[in-house]
Amino acid sequence: MPTNGAPTKITQGSQTKGGIGESTLRPDGTLKVTGEFAYSSDMWHEDMLWGQILRSTVAHAEIVSIDTSEALAMAGVYAVMTYDDLPTDVKNYGLEIQDTPVLAHGKVRHHGEPVAIVAADHPETARRAAAKIKVEYRELPVITDEASATAPDAILIHENRDDHHSGHVPHPNIVHRQPIIRGDAEAAAKRADFVVKGEYTFGMQDQAFLGPESGLAVPDEDGGVHLYIATQWLHSDLRQIAPVLGLPEKKVRMTLSGVGGAFGGREDLSMQIHACLLALRTGKPVKIVYNRFESFFGHVHRHPAKLYYEHGATKDGKLTHVKCRIVLDGGAYASASPAVVGNASSLSIGPYVVDDVDIEAIALYTNNPPCGAMRGFGAVQACFAYEAQMDKLADAVGMDRVAFRQLNAMEQGTIMPTGQPVDSPAPVAELLRRVKAMPMPPERQWESSEGADVRQLPGGLSNTTHGEGVVRGVGYAVGIKNVGFSEGFDDYSTAKVRMEVIADEPVATVHTAMAEVGQGGVTVHAQIARTELGVTQVTIHPADTQVGSAGSTSASRQTYVTGGAVKNSCELVREKVLEIGRRKFGSYHPAWATAELLLEGGKVVTDGGEVLADLVDVLEGETVEVEAEWRHRPTEAFDLRTGQGFGHVQYSFAAHRAVVEVDTELGLVKVIELACAQDVGKALNPLSVIGQIQGGTTQGLGVAVMEEIVVDPKTAKVKNPSFTDYLIPTILDTPTIPVDVLELADDHAPYGLRGIGEAPTLSSTPAVLAAIRNATGLELNRTPVRPEHLTGTA
Amino acid sequence: MRVNFTVNGRPQEADDVWEGESLLYVLRERLGLPGSKNACEQGECGSCTVRLDGVPVCSCLVAAGQVEGREVVTVEGLADYAKQRAEGGGCASGACGTSLQDAQLGVPPGEAWGRAAKGQDSQTGEGTELSPIQQAFIDAGAVQCGFCTPGLLVAADEMLEKNPNPTDADIREALSGNLCRCTGYEKIMDAVRLAAARQGEAV
Numbered sequence: 001m002p003t004n005g006a007p008t009k010i011t012q013g014s015q016t017k018g019g020i021g022e023s024t025l026r027p028d029g030t031l032k033v034t035g036e037f038a039y040s041s042d043m044w045h046e047d048m049l050w051g052q053i054l055r056s057t058v059a060h061a062e063i064v065s066i067d068t069s070e071a072l073a074m075a076g077v078y079a080v081m082t083y084d085d086l087p088t089d090v091k092n093y094g095l096e097i098q099d100t101p102v103l104a105h106g107k108v109r110h111h112g113e114p115v116a117i118v119a120a121d122h123p124e125t126a127r128r129a130a131a132k133i134k135v136e137y138r139e140l141p142v143i144t145d146e147a148s149a150t151a152p153d154a155i156l157i158h159e160n161r162d163d164h165h166s167g168h169v170p171h172p173n174i175v176h177r178q179p180i181i182r183g184d185a186e187a188a189a190k191r192a193d194f195v196v197k198g199e200y201t202f203g204m205q206d207q208a209f210l211g212p213e214s215g216l217a218v219p220d221e222d223g224g225v226h227l228y229i230a231t232q233w234l235h236s237d238l239r240q241i242a243p244v245l246g247l248p249e250k251k252v253r254m255t256l257s258g259v260g261g262a263f264g265g266r267e268d269l270s271m272q273i274h275a276c277l278l279a280l281r282t283g284k285p286v287k288i289v290y291n292r293f294e295s296f297f298g299h300v301h302r303h304p305a306k307l308y309y310e311h312g313a314t315k316d317g318k319l320t321h322v323k324c325r326i327v328l329d330g331g332a333y334a335s336a337s338p339a340v341v342g343n344a345s346s347l348s349i350g351p352y353v354v355d356d357v358d359i360e361a362i363a364l365y366t367n368n369p370p371c372g373a374m375r376g377f378g379a380v381q382a383c384f385a386y387e388a389q390m391d392k393l394a395d396a397v398g399m400d401r402v403a404f405r406q407l408n409a410m411e412q413g414t415i416m417p418t419g420q421p422v423d424s425p426a427p428v429a430e431l432l433r434r435v436k437a438m439p440m441p442p443e444r445q446w447e448s449s450e451g452a453d454v455r456q457l458p459g460g461l462s463n464t465t466h467g468e469g470v471v472r473g474v475g476y477a478v479g480i481k482n483v484g485f486s487e488g489f490d491d492y493s494t495a496k497v498r499m500e501v502i503a504d505e506p507v508a509t510v511h512t513a514m515a516e517v518g519q520g521g522v523t524v525h526a527q528i529a530r531t532e533l534g535v536t537q538v539t540i541h542p543a544d545t546q547v548g549s550a551g552s553t554s555a556s557r558q559t560y561v562t563g564g565a566v567k568n569s570c571e572l573v574r575e576k577v578l579e580i581g582r583r584k585f586g587s588y589h590p591a592w593a594t595a596e597l598l599l600e601g602g603k604v605v606t607d608g609g610e611v612l613a614d615l616v617d618v619l620e621g622e623t624v625e626v627e628a629e630w631r632h633r634p635t636e637a638f639d640l641r642t643g644q645g646f647g648h649v650q651y652s653f654a655a656h657r658a659v660v661e662v663d664t665e666l667g668l669v670k671v672i673e674l675a676c677a678q679d680v681g682k683a684l685n686p687l688s689v690i691g692q693i694q695g696g697t698t699q700g701l702g703v704a705v706m707e708e709i710v711v712d713p714k715t716a717k718v719k720n721p722s723f724t725d726y727l728i729p730t731i732l733d734t735p736t737i738p739v740d741v742l743e744l745a746d747d748h749a750p751y752g753l754r755g756i757g758e759a760p761t762l763s764s765t766p767a768v769l770a771a772i773r774n775a776t777g778l779e780l781n782r783t784p785v786r787p788e789h790l791t792g793t794a
Numbered sequence: 795m796r797v798n799f800t801v802n803g804r805p806q807e808a809d810d811v812w813e814g815e816s817l818l819y820v821l822r823e824r825l826g827l828p829g830s831k832n833a834c835e836q837g838e839c840g841s842c843t844v845r846l847d848g849v850p851v852c853s854c855l856v857a858a859g860q861v862e863g864r865e866v867v868t869v870e871g872l873a874d875y876a877k878q879r880a881e882g883g884g885c886a887s888g889a890c891g892t893s894l895q896d897a898q899l900g901v902p903p904g905e906a907w908g909r910a911a912k913g914q915d916s917q918t919g920e921g922t923e924l925s926p927i928q929q930a931f932i933d934a935g936a937v938q939c940g941f942c943t944p945g946l947l948v949a950a951d952e953m954l955e956k957n958p959n960p961t962d963a964d965i966r967e968a969l970s971g972n973l974c975r976c977t978g979y980e981k982i983m984d985a986v987r988l989a990a991a992r993q994g995e996a997v
Contacts, residue, residue, distance in 0.1 A: 025935075028937075029932035032937050033869075033943055033944075034829070034928065035828070035829015035870045039941065041831075124812060207975075209941075210833040260831075289832065291834075291836075292836060292839075455966070455967060517939060518938035518939025688935065690935070690981075691977055691978075691981055694978035694981070695975075695978045697978055698978035698979070723836065731969045731970055732970040734980075737978055
């Protein structure tokens with residue numbers, strides 16, 4: 001199978017220990033294993049109060065009245081605030097559309113919407129005071145799906161919309177619509193020898209990061225506030241917080257505290273403004289920590305979706321056309337819905353060559369929980385559907401399912417439905433070949449000399465089978481994800497890098513606002529600094545708003561973009577260091593003027609390896625510091641009518657093979673193995689890369705067989721906001737995950753790297769579904785699959 | 795009410811404890827030991843796992859009053875606890891304490907990375923004495939966001955104490971009460987295998 005591209009040659013700093021390409025260990029590892037690492041919920045301040053949020057008990061209602069008097073009269077309560085207490089005219093926030101009220105005004109639009117906030121001297125006092133606030137609601141009918149949202153007499157979720165999408169959507173309850181038309185799908189359909197159609201349903205998934213939303217707001221003497229917070233993007237938070245408080249941005253200081261996972265769920269604000277409001281009102285530090293119940297209401301979820309697909313192929317297996325319509329439920333507020341629509345539409349046909357497409361994606365406003373960013377961001381829902389279609393079509397044509405995918409696989413040079421050429425390696429067929437070539441797990445692996453080990457069987461220690469009724473299935477899937485912010489967004493990052501001598505050693509300090517959420521960006525920044533500056537000692541400065549924006553820790557973008565910014569700033573520092581070297585020592589050796597100079601192992605060396613000076617001597621008495629922004633190549637918006645445009649920076653590919661065993665009598669599934677092959681461009685830290693792939697794979701497994709926020713269609717209320725009823729994979733549910741990493745450089749990216757965090761979340765789900773279909777012969781057009789779907793009792 | 799109990803070998807007294815407070819709350823908010831984590835506060839995730847008289851429990855489900863006169867080991871005391879065990883001392887005497895110098899009441903806001911930065915190149919945090927399971931979690935890449943880590947360490951350490959040569963199925967069973975959302979558990983499996991192997995070599 002031919003593949004394009006080659007690994008990047010890296011020369012600068014390749015002799016410096018702990019540089020890129022090595023599996024260096026996390027700088028925060030020791031603090032995290034000793035319990036000393038300070039997460040946002042660990043913050044503590046003398047004299048601090050606890051904040052509590054009162055949330056709506058109904059999904060859609062007018063607020064008739066709010067009576068806070070009893071709450072205010074309670075001992076230990078310092079403040080109770082409602083919409084009427086907001087200090088300025090800015091009372092809404094939002095990532096792209098500012099449609100989300102800080103506190104409900106006259107109306108609530110979803111179950112769990114914030115209505116009032118309380119500060120008290122003990123968290124239980126705050127909870128009890130919030131419970132004493134009397135809110136009278138007049139309930140409204142709930143809008144829960146496309147039919148009810150777009151009915152002619154539908155109540156408008158947001159009246160008087162005037163955002164930048166409201167002019168082009170067919171109904172005010174549609175947040176955004178993106179069609180993509182290329183070629184002539186109608187005409188191409190006539191050439192098809194086989195056509196398959198399908199309707200698919202994707203359930204609402206929760207990020208379920210373990211560290212709950214939390215933070216500490218400390219009033220400053222100058223009338224400002226300092227917020228210690230777990231977020232994915234400090235500067236985006238700042239831009240939304242400051243106007244509501246009526247403060248200039250420089251008076252809202254933000255420091256990243258420890259972040260207990262994110263996965264998209266911390267892109268939107270949660271308790272940030274509430275904590276600041278209470279702190280400024282009371283003049284005391286205020287800490288807010290959600291419990292798990294509240295966390296399910298406190299952040300957006302992955303969009304549930306309905307997906308309608310038609311694929312065609314000729315009898316020799318070539319795809320003729322794809323028609324699809326993707327309906328995403330955005331819930332009550334826009335959050336990231338417009339961008340999710342852009343991804344879902346532009347990536348809707350998967351990593352395949354199809355010249356004739358007719359695509360439409362929309363996101364609805366409903367009274368369901370707001371949905372926004374989650375790992376995979378629109379591409380996940382599409383991948384579930386198009387990979388099911390590819391299996392159906394392969395079967396119709398009579399081809400092997402993997403061979404059929406390989407025959408139609410995109411490669412470098414393929415034109416996307418958006419008209420954008422794929423201009424870096426796209427080893428789709430090769431990834432499928434690799435994942436298929438991995439050794440299969442042994443059959444009947446539960447058998448041991450002492451009989452069946454039930455822990456290895458569906459049902460586990462429930463002891464529901466010793467192998468009777470258990471059938472094995474194997475499934476394959478592959479996906480495509482964009483990397484970075486798309487559609488013309490100015491997706492830059494900033495890095496401040498300083499170099500100096502401390503205790504007779506050259507030391508680099510890297511300061512960015514990048515949110516380390518667990519992904520290991522801090523590890524990689526230190527590696528980049530070592531490679532570029534030839535030092536061993538690197539200090540990672542705490543992330544805060546005292547340095548320029550790093551953009552969001554999402555869209556698989558931070559190693560690319562903030563990594564790129566760190567690399568760029570290091571290069572600028574290196575030039576300055578060499579200038580100093582030339583000034584101090586240039587007269588001692590002609591190579592200072594003539595040779596290409598590198599910094600390696602604490603020394604200035606020529607590209608021939610000759611040592612010219614110790615960095616300690618060059619930097620003696622000097623401090624070199626650079627703060628600079630860095631940008632990847634620009635993108636452009638998708639045309640609103642045709643969807644054409646150079647919309648994405650980079651693509652990322654992964655393929656999975658799932659092996660499952662199904663107890664067909666009880667409908668219980670045991671995933672035996674989930675093998676993954678992924679192209680990562682360049683693995684800056686192989687250990688972290690594999691960790692990302694395995695983690696992403698497992699979140700895909702979760703939404704295949706376990707995870708779904710269940711919303712009552714009659715009331716739009718959430719039925720399972722707890723880890724008792726919303727199940728994420730345990731170590732018993734998770735199989736071994738062998739990983740095959742391919743490194744084909746993308747010449748547009750720093751070191752040739754490829755953003756990797758999301759791609760493994762895409763193909764994992766459809767691979768598991770395909771394996772269950774393979775075991776059971778059932779069609780299974782929804783995810784997650786529950787036992788009743790396998791036993792015919794749904 | 796007042797609660798007297800032993801934490802990491804050191805007698806502790808918590809005053810003004812409200813009857814509904816959990817052991818987790820008292821550890822985190824009254825004793826300045828936030829290492830035990832608050833991921834679900836409903837006994838499902840295991841992030842708050844501590845040893846109570848040697849038995850691993852979810853400290854969020856233990857009422858503070860229930861620990862009166864009893865011994866608790868948290869992640870902050872795990873290194874000393876493991877050291878005492880390795881030296882054959884056990885912990886019955888209450889002598890296996892951890893210094894509270896570094897775990898003073900609460901954590902100064904924003905100091906997390908500053909403190910990391912002081913640890914030399916901040917690469918591996920050399921210089922801190924760790925238990926074998928703690929070191930193995932770092933070495934194997936079992937830590938990402940780290941929020942599940944303290945509970946997993948306490949649970950895994952207890953398993954290795956009882957079963958020094960666990961099979962993979964044993965490890966999965968023992969750790970099935972601890973949720974991790976980042977790693978997919980593979981590196982956690984590696985870490986426990988590594989700790990078991992190193993422990994075996996040391997004997």
